[in-house]
Amino acid sequence: MLIDEALAGIDVLERGSGSADVTGVQYDSRRVVAGDVFVAMKGESSDGNRFIETAIAHGARAIVTDSREAWAAGGAVPFYLVGNGRRALAGVAANVFGHPEHVLKISAVTGTNGKTTTAFLLEQMLKSVNRKCLLIGTIETHIGDEVRVSEHTTPESRDLLALFADGVKAGCTEAVMEMSSHALAQERVWGVPVDVAMFTNLTQDHLDYHGTMERYFQAKARLFEGVGAEAPRVAVVNEDSPAGVWLLTRDLGPEVMSYGINAGEFRASKVALSAGRTQFLWETPYGAVQIDSPLTGKVNVYNLLAASCAAMGRGLTLEEIAKAAQGLHQVPGRFQTVPNDLGITVVVDYAHTDDALRNLIGLARELVGKGRVITLFGCGGDRDKTKRPKMGRAAGEGSDLVVLTNDNPRTEEPGAILDEALAGVRETSVECVVEPDRATAIALAIKAVKGGDIVLLAGKGHEKVQILKTGTVPFDDAEVAARVLREIR
Numbered sequence: 001m002l003i004d005e006a007l008a009g010i011d012v013l014e015r016g017s018g019s020a021d022v023t024g025v026q027y028d029s030r031r032v033v034a035g036d037v038f039v040a041m042k043g044e045s046s047d048g049n050r051f052i053e054t055a056i057a058h059g060a061r062a063i064v065t066d067s068r069e070a071w072a073a074g075g076a077v078p079f080y081l082v083g084n085g086r087r088a089l090a091g092v093a094a095n096v097f098g099h100p101e102h103v104l105k106i107s108a109v110t111g112t113n114g115k116t117t118t119a120f121l122l123e124q125m126l127k128s129v130n131r132k133c134l135l136i137g138t139i140e141t142h143i144g145d146e147v148r149v150s151e152h153t154t155p156e157s158r159d160l161l162a163l164f165a166d167g168v169k170a171g172c173t174e175a176v177m178e179m180s181s182h183a184l185a186q187e188r189v190w191g192v193p194v195d196v197a198m199f200t201n202l203t204q205d206h207l208d209y210h211g212t213m214e215r216y217f218q219a220k221a222r223l224f225e226g227v228g229a230e231a232p233r234v235a236v237v238n239e240d241s242p243a244g245v246w247l248l249t250r251d252l253g254p255e256v257m258s259y260g261i262n263a264g265e266f267r268a269s270k271v272a273l274s275a276g277r278t279q280f281l282w283e284t285p286y287g288a289v290q291i292d293s294p295l296t297g298k299v300n301v302y303n304l305l306a307a308s309c310a311a312m313g314r315g316l317t318l319e320e321i322a323k324a325a326q327g328l329h330q331v332p333g334r335f336q337t338v339p340n341d342l343g344i345t346v347v348v349d350y351a352h353t354d355d356a357l358r359n360l361i362g363l364a365r366e367l368v369g370k371g372r373v374i375t376l377f378g379c380g381g382d383r384d385k386t387k388r389p390k391m392g393r394a395a396g397e398g399s400d401l402v403v404l405t406n407d408n409p410r411t412e413e414p415g416a417i418l419d420e421a422l423a424g425v426r427e428t429s430v431e432c433v434v435e436p437d438r439a440t441a442i443a444l445a446i447k448a449v450k451g452g453d454i455v456l457l458a459g460k461g462h463e464k465v466q467i468l469k470t471g472t473v474p475f476d477d478a479e480v481a482a483r484v485l486r487e488i489r
Ligand SMILES: CC(=O)N[C@H]1[C@@H](OP(=O)(O)OP(=O)(O)OC[C@H]2O[C@@H](n3ccc(=O)[nH]c3=O)[C@H](O)[C@@H]2O)O[C@H](CO)[C@@H](O)[C@@H]1O[C@H](C)C(=O)N[C@@H](C)C(=O)N[C@H](CCC(=O)O)C(=O)O
Pocket: 027, 028, 029, 030, 041, 042, 043, 044, 045, 046, 047, 048, 049, 051, 151, 152, 153, 154, 155, 156, 180, 181, 182, 183, 209
């Protein structure tokens, strides 16, 4: 395609001389191949403009830059100056990949917790009526039946559009995706038209990046305004969440579906919860239906409500949704039990905020009866530090024993992270053992079990690695727990 076609619709401030035939687009010099347009953009930790020469050496045929200096300096291929590099990248990618975003009906979910689960549930509901689906989120990317491991919850626009194009090629008509607050703030989803948008909840996380809860919320709210695209046709909002109530006061576009247990037009009543079973009557303006699903816990009532509303927004009937709910599978690493014949309940969960820990421990308390709740957790390095004592407090408040350990210390000193979390645990009277090595800590937690106790391994869920200063090593909570359980047999 001619570079002018690749740049169609993009506000180009200055054009270089000459033309070029381009076959692809790239924003990372290390991934440029011959024929690409390289979009050089300023980032927060680095600047793509520093890598223009490398990109040209790798075969870039044109440069789109957000730096006037880089444009003025020019080079061996035509240069184009744009005002906003990330938006230009999204626009060029949409042109290069043939606008797959207009072929797919896109459902997107944002919120602090429940995005991955809700997206998985909605995908399963859409598949139950034979719609071919793309799924894009934290754990995996599904392109119809093909499964790929995800690098980001929400990929950079170029990679997102490439996935959309693969989906269209595979015959998908629907896409279900998570939109992280990082991606919304950075406009990785610029120009992506969302048909159905979902909001799950807002509690503390990611303040290292957003600074304040207000800015964190405003990033999430952008999904409902449309990011370089029209506002979503349908807005699905949790009215039991204070931030959801606030969102509902805004102009949310043509169709609004509020859900909840205590409030909301699409409401769950007669909620009955037990291990492996969630039942409620779903009362909607279009009639009521009994939902009976094999998921566990109150948070999943909310996830089911969000997914069910979105499924309805995508045209499924109440009966189709109820039928799909019966056959739903639990999401990997979300309240996942580790099978064993010792009668010990070990649960792997991705709770990595104080709110999620509180919900998880509350659920365990309900299930355990007279037994004890043993909670193992840690806090991520190079991430929101202010959540650490809060997570510690949440873990301490509901548990009978806390095992504090590492969870991806990244470049930080593990001991310092543990101290910050421990300060919160110490605000409670719970017994706490600190063991930095996560495998040893898991063994310790499981070996502390007396009949009828429950062990919660929180924070890493589906993750398959531990990220340490010295490098990334394979690590899987469920696998380690299974090994410990085999050893003590
Ligand atoms: C804080 C954050 O989100 N940063 C993301 C952001 O980085 P950035 O804008 O600072 O970019 P940069 O690293 O300064 O680089 C600027 C430009 O130079 C380019 N470059 C850089 C080096 C080089 O050798 N050559 C080169 O061309 C880069 O490709 C980029 O185009 O854009 C990059 C390109 O898309 C992302 O890889 C990067 O994700 C970092 C690695 C990250 O860890 N992000 C996490 C926090 C994240 O996004 N998480 C959310 C989920 C959070 C949740 O669980 O809720 C997600 O959606 O995954």
